[in-house]
Amino acid sequence: MTMREAVALDVFGAAARLKVPVGAWRWAAAIGLVPPPDAAPDRWSTATVAAVDTEGVRAALVSTSARTAAERLTAALGDPLPPLRPAVTARMIGDLTRAGALLRLEGPMDTPVVHVDQVTALTRRRDLPALLDRHTLYGPDQAAVRLGLRRTDLDHFLPRTLLTPARTAVVDFGKARGGEVAVDLYRGQDVGRAAGTGWASARSGQLSWTAASWA
Structure with missing residues (x-):
């Protein structure tokens, strides 16, 4: 094997060698359209890459x-x-x-x-x-829908003991809307479990009654 053939190419190098999008090589590798990595984990020899059907890889994407x-x-x-x-x-x-x-x-x-x-x-x-x-992780808007609550009720009335954020994400709403804001994200399964407790329905009804009593 020559030094040229011994060079190991990662997904980016292989895609560049064939002049196809990186996504095309990833997909071709996932469905077996190209041989498994033969130079190292997630790396192909240049000989293997050169033997791949370029048009077939491109067409599959x-x-x-x-x-x-x-x-x-x-x-x-x-x-x-x-x-x-x-x-x-x-x-x-x-x-x-x-x-x-x-x-x-x-x-x-x-x-x-x-x-x-x-x-x-x-x-x-x-x-x-x-x-x-x-x-998936639900943002506050989605969690409120899943629980049958208004978005504002989720912020003010949801017990943290019932639903704890899995992580936070920084969302850029633009300068006119406050710039970057940290948003809680909840596991979909946790939200579904909270919905199944009946708390959200009971709380929603209580909030509706309270609002009506002040009307």
């Missing part, structure tokens, strides 16, 4: 944005959405890639580019609502 993927998954949940079921957001697509339900092809970790075929497969799953609860 049919990608979509996180926003479009989220819209398709939301549509699959029902139109209109079922009660207590929030819409899927682009950020949740990042959650699904981290969980292994989708493959991140390119783009930011939180809002990645993914493959159309995998999104289509998810839209056909009968357990899609449970899958979303299991693998």
